[in-house]
Amino acid sequence: xxxxxxxxxxxxxxxxxxxxxxxxxxxxxxxxxxxxxxxxxxxxxxxxxxxxxxxxxxxxxxxxxxxxxxxxxxxxxxxxxxxxxxxxxxxxxxxxxxxxxxxxxxxxxxxxxxxxxxxxxxxxxxxxxxxxxxxxxxxxxxxxxxxxxxxxxxxxxxxxxxxxxxxxxxxxxxxxxxxxxxxxxxxxxxxxxxxxxxxxxxxxxxxxxxxxxxxxxxxxxxxxxxxxxxxxxxxxxxxxxxxxxxxxxxxxxxxxxxxxxxxxxxxxxxxxxxxxxxxxxxxxxxxxxxxxxx
Amino acid sequence: xxxxxxxxxxxxxxxxxxxxxxxxxxxxxxxxxxxxxxxxxxxxxxxxxxxxxxxxxxxxxxxxxxxxxxxxxxxxxxxxxxxxxxxxxxxxxxxxxxxxxxxxxxxxxxxxxxxxxxxxxxxxxxxxxxxxxxxxxxxxxxxxxxxxxxxxxxxxxxxxxxxxxxxxxxxxxxxxxxxxxxxxxxxxxxxxxxxxxxxxxxxxxxxxxxxxxxxxxxxxxxxxxxxxxxxxxxxxxxxxxxxxxxxxxxxxxxxxxxxxxxxxxxxxxxxxxxxxxxxxxxxxxxxxxxxxxxxxxxxxxxxxxxxxxxxxxxxxxxxxxxxxxxxxxxxxxxxxxxxxxxxxxxxxxxxxxxxxxxxxxxxxxxxxxxxxxxxxx
Numbered sequence: 104x105x106x107x108x109x110x111x112x113x114x115x116x117x118x119x120x121x122x123x124x125x126x127x128x129x130x131x132x133x134x135x136x137x138x139x140x141x142x143x144x145x146x147x148x149x150x151x152x153x154x155x156x157x158x159x160x161x162x163x164x165x166x167x168x169x170x171x172x173x174x175x176x177x178x179x180x181x182x183x184x185x186x187x188x189x190x191x192x193x194x195x196x197x198x199x200x201x202x203x204x205x206x207x208x209x210x211x212x213x214x215x216x217x218x219x220x221x222x223x224x225x226x227x228x229x230x231x232x233x234x235x236x237x238x239x240x241x242x243x244x245x246x247x248x249x250x251x252x253x254x255x256x257x258x259x260x261x262x263x264x265x266x267x268x269x270x271x272x273x274x275x276x277x278x279x280x281x282x283x284x285x286x287x288x289x290x291x292x293x294x295x296x297x298x299x300x301x302x303x304x305x306x307x308x309x310x311x312x313x314x315x316x317x318x319x320x321x322x323x324x325x326x327x328x329x330x331x332x333x334x335x336x337x338x339x340x341x342x343x344x345x346x347x348x349x350x351x352x353x354x355x356x357x358x359x360x361x362x363x364x365x366x367x368x369x370x371x372x373x374x375x376x377x378x379x380x381x382x383x384x385x386x387x388x389x390x391x392x393x394x395x396x397x
Numbered sequence: 398x399x400x401x402x403x404x405x406x407x408x409x410x411x412x413x414x415x416x417x418x419x420x421x422x423x424x425x426x427x428x429x430x431x432x433x434x435x436x437x438x439x440x441x442x443x444x445x446x447x448x449x450x451x452x453x454x455x456x457x458x459x460x461x462x463x464x465x466x467x468x469x470x471x472x473x474x475x476x477x478x479x480x481x482x483x484x485x486x487x488x489x490x491x492x493x494x495x496x497x498x499x500x501x502x503x504x505x506x507x508x509x510x511x512x513x514x515x516x517x518x519x520x521x522x523x524x525x526x527x528x529x530x531x532x533x534x535x536x537x538x539x540x541x542x543x544x545x546x547x548x549x550x551x552x553x554x555x556x557x558x559x560x561x562x563x564x565x566x567x568x569x570x571x572x573x574x575x576x577x578x579x580x581x582x583x584x585x586x587x588x589x590x591x592x593x594x595x596x597x598x599x600x601x602x603x604x605x606x607x608x609x610x611x612x613x614x615x616x617x618x619x620x621x622x623x624x625x626x627x628x629x630x631x632x633x634x635x636x637x638x639x640x641x642x643x644x645x646x647x648x649x650x651x652x653x654x655x656x657x658x659x660x661x662x663x664x665x666x667x668x669x670x671x672x673x674x675x676x677x678x679x680x681x682x683x684x685x686x687x688x689x690x691x692x693x694x695x696x697x698x699x700x701x702x703x704x705x706x707x708x709x710x711x712x713x714x715x716x717x718x719x720x721x722x723x724x725x726x727x728x729x730x731x732x733x734x735x736x737x738x739x740x741x742x743x744x745x746x747x748x749x750x751x752x753x754x755x756x757x758x759x760x761x762x763x764x765x766x767x768x769x770x771x772x773x774x
Contacts, residue, residue: 130711183610209610210583214509214540222541247710249741262656264708268761271708271740288655291508317656320505343659346644346666347675354640354655354677356610357505362523367663384667385660386762 104309105237105282106257106302107200107228108176112241115140115174115198117181117189119151119161123204124180127245129154131178134242139172165196178202178234178243186230187212194225202243203230203293210356213291220293227293231356233263233285246283254279256392257303259296260315261288261322261355265343265385269313272389281309288355290319296326304334311337311395313388314379318344319358319365324373331377337395340374341382342367398607401444403486404621405585405603412576414569414587415599419488428469431487432462438490441468446626447478448521455482458490480626491601493591497556498522499570500586501577503608507537510577512544512570514552518589544574557592565598566590580618581611630693637689639678646671647772649694649703649732651687653678653712661706664761670769673700687724695730704768705736706761714738714746722753733771737764 114131118124119141132138132153140160141151147163162168165177177193179186179201186205193201194216201220208230220227228235234244239253245263250271256278260266263285270283284299286292296314303309312334316323323342330338345367347353349360360366374381380395382388400408406416418435421444422428432439439462443455450456455477457468465487475482496518504511515533517525525532534555538544546567553566569590577585587600612619624632634641640655644662648670652658655677662672674697678690694703707717718738725734737758738746750757758764 127711184614207610209581209614210503210608211510211540211578211581211611214503217508218540245711247741250710260656262654264652264654264710265656265660267708267710267740268657268660290503290505315656317659322505341660343656343663345663346672347659347662348642348644351642351675352609353642353659353675358655358659384664384762386760 104306105240106299106306107226107235107282107284108237108241108243110240112176112243113137113139113172113174114243115142115165115168115172115177117142117165117177117179117193119143119159120146121180125151127180128159130248131242132157134248136241136243139174140168142168165192169196169198174198176200176202176243178204180204183207183209187216190216190227191219194220194223198225200226200228201293202228202232202234204232204234204244206231208289210289210291213289217291217293228284229287229289229292231289232287232292233266235282235284237282238280244285246285250274251283252279254281255308255310256280257299257306257309257312258283258315259299259303259312260285261317261357262315262343266315268385269315269341269388272386273313273392276389276393278389278392281306288357290357295322297329300326300329300334300338304336309336311339311392313392314338314340316340316342316370317355317358318342318347318353318360318367318370319355321365323370327373327377327379330379338379339382339388339391339395340379341385341388342370342374398609398612398622399446400605400607400621401446401484401623402442402603403444403484405605408576408580408605409573409600409603412572412579414572414576415565415597416603417488417491417599417601419486421484422469422487423473423484425466425470425473428485428487429462429466432459432465435489439465440488440490441465441472442486442488443472443475443477443482444484444486445477445480445482446623447480450477453477483625491591491599492594494594495592496589498525498586498588499556499573499590500584500588501573501582502584504537509540510538510574512536512538512552514555514570516556522586522588538574544571546571561596562592562598569598569600580605581608581615582606583608630696633689634676634693637686637693639676639686639690639693641693642675643697644672644674645699646673647699647701648768649673649697649700650706651676651678651690651694651703652706653708657706657708661704661761661765664765665769668766668769670772673697684720684723684727687720688727691724691728691730695732700732702732702768702771703730703734704764705734705738706764707736707738709738709740709742709746713742714740715742715749718746718749722749735764735767735771737761
């Protein structure tokens with residue numbers, strides 16, 4: 104099994120004709136994702152051509168795309184000024200999951216979009232995230248397919264390339280993944296660590312979870328408590344940003360130590376206090392997972 | 398992006414908040430002239446992006462224009478937490494009866510703009526939260542409706558007992574919310590919000606941080622950026638579209654992705670070195686970006702070695718390797734460079750790099766250890 108997406112996922116790409124949207128749509132089709140529709144306002148009626156000449160119909164709006172194709176998931180490659188609106192439109196059209204790749208969406212736009220999606224019962228992943236991949240089944244977003252493999256490990260992370268790093272190491276020692284999820288580097292995200300941990304706990308094929316956090320906020324601390332109270336499966340953790348100075352934003356909008364809160368030290372301690380094995384370096388993750396599964 | 402007190406007050410005035418008059422001076426002469434115009438006592442306040450201005454001697458009461466001149470001449474050029482004061486705000490001194498705190502920030506746990514108000518103003522709100530948590534009232538504003546009138550009243554009621562004060566404070570709270578939203582802020586605060594013996598309420602200090610992601614649609618706010626307090630390397634990085642933070646170590650780091658960049662810095666420390674910077678070059682193999690990154694890193698004289706840590710995912714390693722080779726041919730670099738590339742097409746990438754005479758690695762630990770050692774030699 105897998106979490107959030109599988110071979111039944113029917114995807115609509117918002118911003119399918121843009122540079123990033125078209126490139127990654129081809130990548131997703133190549134991986135086997137069912138891309139059933141694209142949306143670009145003003146380009147309705149045209150079609151997108153996949154790597155092997157597949158034709159994906161383009162619609163002006165999400166309502167039509169969903170009504171005519173039965174899409175249940177959307178992915179957003181729309182520029183930041185319009186991405187908040189694209190999330191609202193997707194949630195209104197009735198998909199179950201909206202994956203927002205876009206980086207740089209104003210935070211107050213996201214406050215509104217998250218509230219709206221919650222009302223509609225729609226899960227938002229991101230924004231400012233690499234998306235997710237369930238190896239062998241489906242990929243939604245920008246994760247590189249070459250580095251994953253099918254297997255029993257769940258991976259959840261706030262980062263992009265750091266996740267790839269961990270996943271690649273797992274794959275290289277023969278530890279494949281059920282699903283790899285990037286939850287995003289923004290301060291307001293739709294799906295947090297606990298949502299993913301809960302899903303992995305309930306997924307019979309996942310046997311262990313890698314959780315990669317970073318400085319800023321209290322998501323990791325709350326997730327740590329969740330693990331000790333609700334999870335039977337082993338979790339291995341890593342936190343990036345031990346050398347980050349307070350008050351400075353480290354690339355991700357959400358990666359900032361405010362005052363003395365949200366430090367790597369505090370998060371690593373929360374992990375240790377709650378029975379999560381902490382990797383001191385990315386290279387230690389694999390060993391700790393192997394130990395946990397032994 | 399932080400803006401200065403005088404700029405935040407401009408935003409406040411635009412929203413109708415009761416802010417006393419004030420003008421900015423860059424010389425002691427100007428400060429004196431502004432003070433004589435107001436007549437009577439004034440405050441001279443350093444305009445720097447640092448907390449604790451008062452404790453550092455950057456905020457002074459002046460009984461007349463002559464004293465304003467004297468204090469302004471001391472404060473201008475003063476160093477506060479490593480920042481040089483280049484401007485002072487001159488504003489009439491107010492008679493203060495009581496001090497309260499009103500602030501709004503984007504809160505992660507409620508996922509919305511959240512008010513914090515306290516009758517204990519004039520001190521750091523984090524300190525109040527720690528010592529007297531009961532002295533703070535919080536309210537998460539539902540982003541679908543904005544701040545509702547009865548909510549503003551509820552917050553104001555926590556601050557004052559007097560009916561007249563509550564009425565004025567209700568207005569202040571809702572005007573502050575307007576200023577927050579209209580400025581695209583991520584945080585704003587009035588500390589202190591004072592009452593005067595005449596029964597008036599005034600915002601005599603102002604703080605505001607703008608959400609960087611809002612700047613593109615608010616050119617008038619973006620124009621408030623003060624680059625004088627930023628290291629030139631950070632200004633250059635921002636213009637080049639790179640995410641960069643200067644640090645004090647000697648190992649220059651050039652990494653793709655923010656999380657991996659942080660993890661790389663941490664690993665430098667793990668192996669006994671100190672990172673010189675955080676730098677995320679993003680996902681492209683464009684040599685221009687690499688050139689800009691190398692120029693920024695090498696402009697720091699502390700840097701004794703440079704390490705690249707690149708994970709090639711969608712961007713293939715061989716493309717990135719070609720980008721690095723081209724970039725390093727375009728600029729002259731005096732310190733050793735070590736490179737780690739892993740991911741898609743890594744073997745091909747290693748060949749390209751070794752042919753160009755670089756030490757290339759596939760292990761993150763090996764390259765970091767090597768860079769730390771080179772920086773110490």
